[in-house]
Amino acid sequence: MGSGEHSAGGVSGDANGRGPEAVGTPSAGRPRSEEAHQAILDATLDLLSEVGFSALTVEGVASRAGVGKATIYRRWPSKLPLVVEAFGRLPAFEDVDTGSLEGDLKAMLRQYLENFLATPLATVYPSLAAERSHNPELGQLMDPLLRGRRRPLDAAFERAQARGELAADVDVEMASDLIVGPVAVRLFFRGTTIHPDMVDGMVELALQGIRRPA
Amino acid sequence: MGSGEHSAGGVSGDANGRGPEAVGTPSAGRPRSEEAHQAILDATLDLLSEVGFSALTVEGVASRAGVGKATIYRRWPSKLPLVVEAFGRLPAFEDVDTGSLEGDLKAMLRQYLENFLATPLATVYPSLAAERSHNPELGQLMDPLLRGRRRPLDAAFERAQARGELAADVDVEMASDLIVGPVAVRLFFRGTTIHPDMVDGMVELALQGIRRPA
DNA sequence: GGGATTACGATACTATACGTCTCGATTTGT
DNA sequence: ACAAATCGAGACGTATAGTATCGTAATCCC
Incomplete structure (x- = not known):
């Protein structure tokens, strides 16, 4: 589909330092698509709000994001960490200082x-x-x-x-x-x-x- | 296995009045085993505390209780109502009146x-x-x-x-x-x-x- | 530029589990 | 005796998690 997706690459902050979330991040060959990464997270949130957590299927996420299942499992070892990362993008408390x-x-x-x-x-x-x-x-x-x-x-x-x-x-x-x-x-x-x-x-x-x- | 399980029959309170929980309670033929009913609920609570809800399988409950799966599905339409009924037997708040x-x-x-x-x-x-x-x-x-x-x-x-x-x-x-x-x-x-x-x-x-x- | 390496989307595959159904045997009411 | 509904057991169809394999595409190193 698209082209030109290199971007500044700030999202996977741990790079190849083997962070706890990446399944494994090699340093040779074709780099992982940041577009796919985003599309997967977006699709996860979409489906989460539509069908909820227990009815969320990895196949559904892959299909909605337009990616293969392997592309998901290459990044997250299971459904759970994926949902956790998506959860991290959800709105939280926003600081308000009214004086009292x-x-x-x-x-x-x-x-x-x-x-x-x-x-x-x-x-x-x-x-x-x-x-x-x-x-x-x-x-x-x-x-x-x-x-x-x-x-x-x-x-x-x-x-x-x-x-x-x-x-x-x-x-x-x-x-x-x-x-x-x-x-x-x-x-x-x-x-x-x-x-x-x-x-x-x-x-x-x-x-x-x-x-x-x- | 056992014998003599008629009991006073106080548990299924709605009898054949078609309560919301029973799948259907006919009035002819062999009556449902109260022993099996208890064994199923006990096994459900056992497994619930061991593996949690999401890892609880009906097959596991049947096996632990020593009953067939049909015996479970004859009483509860799905895993959920079974767990709800088991939940109903769990310890709750107990009234204490200390004066304050x-x-x-x-x-x-x-x-x-x-x-x-x-x-x-x-x-x-x-x-x-x-x-x-x-x-x-x-x-x-x-x-x-x-x-x-x-x-x-x-x-x-x-x-x-x-x-x-x-x-x-x-x-x-x-x-x-x-x-x-x-x-x-x-x-x-x-x-x-x-x-x-x-x-x-x-x-x-x-x-x-x-x-x-x- | 060319070769090695890895990711890509797609899909076949294994294993597990839900819920349905059928089996022969058993227990009740009439 | 006979009908009806139960029993435990387990086969069956469907769905999904997670793995593996396809041919193709992108990038790094030389």
């Missing part, structure tokens, strides 16, 4: 909900969670990604601490679990939809706590 | 964590969550179960409200999401283990809120 912790959290959660959690793409999340329970290797692949995706949330807490708005000894990890947890449970475990307007109430409850005497 | 909301929540969460969440069986949870994202029917099967499993938690909130310990207009559903959510996220999404001693801090944070000025 409450404003930051509300804005970021709302944005994340609308941009990702409310789309069919969000189903990748529980699928990968299920998989990691019996595949520790997957956990190691995902954890850096997950931390990065949540980083803006942690940053908001740290800004609040620097401002003196929040005590310095508040456990930021636990706090962000308290923000994210209820949303995840409602969406993925209980199958509830969350209207964007609901995030304000949820953030407020997490910030002020359940305890409120009559 | 904080005491109730800490005791129940700790008990649930030790009895279920810290065991390999807990992996059924994210697996079913993943599946329901693309299978609304599964959601309908699970939701009553999930509500029932969480009922003791809601009851504790309602007791606190009746006692005047908690304002009557607190959203109990949201509150219990705030208790359960962080645990679920840590366990299933982030792959963290939770030491039983950590539940106290988590409950306290949910009760008093993140906001604590410097």
Whole structure:
């Protein structure tokens, strides 16, 4: 099909340093097509949002991307790492600095909900969670990604601490679990939809706590 | 193999009323073996905790239970409802009434964590969550179960409200999401283990809120 | 420029598993 | 006795993961 696909080649950052994701990256012969790489990831995300993780087939990805199966397996040892890499391109929290912790959290959660959690793409999340329970290797692949995706949330807490708005000894990890947890449970475990307007109430409850005497 | 398996027949409660779970329950001929039914569910739970949901095979269950595949498919239309019914037998929250909301929540969460969440069986949870994202029917099967499993938690909130310990207009559903959510996220999404001693801090944070000025 | 090397898309192949079906034997109701 | 529905066992068709092999195309090294 196309021609002229050399590009600056910044994507496969580990080059031939044998990164953990590449199946093997030789240094002679025809180089791997960056076009095919992109097409595979795009097709993966497409199909992921259409049929979900469990119904995603490698053959389907190959066909949609217009590549052979070998071209996929040459890059990823199995379906799982492929989905993980595609997952890494999905929208995450975006940093918003409104000046107050409450404003930051509300804005970021709302944005994340609308941009990702409310789309069919969000189903990748529980699928990968299920998989990691019996595949520790997957956990190691995902954890850096997950931390990065949540980083803006942690940053908001740290800004609040620097401002003196929040005590310095508040456990930021636990706090962000308290923000994210209820949303995840409602969406993925209980199958509830969350209207964007609901995030304000949820953030407020997490910030002020359940305890409120009559 | 065995003999004498009639029993009081309390398990298949809907009898021949065509409940939503039985594939079809005729009223003539040889009755279905209650022994086989139990053996199938036991084998399902065994294998579920050993290999997880995605690696669970119906053939494996049949072999482990010592029954034919037809005996399984005669009772459950597919692997999914079988796992759901097995899920229904798993330990849930157990009601504890200590006299205070904080005491109730800490005791129940700790008990649930030790009895279920810290065991390999807990992996059924994210697996079913993943599946329901693309299978609304599964959601309908699970939701009553999930509500029932969480009922003791809601009851504790309602007791606190009746006692005047908690304002009557607190959203109990949201509150219990705030208790359960962080645990679920840590366990299933982030792959963290939770030491039983950590539940106290988590409950306290949910009760008093993140906001604590410097 | 030419040869070695590797990737390309396509497709045949093996192995596994779901869900259906049939088998002879068994257990019930009438 | 006879009909009906069960039992465990396993063959069968379909689908998919992952491997291997095809002839062709791109790039590196000499």
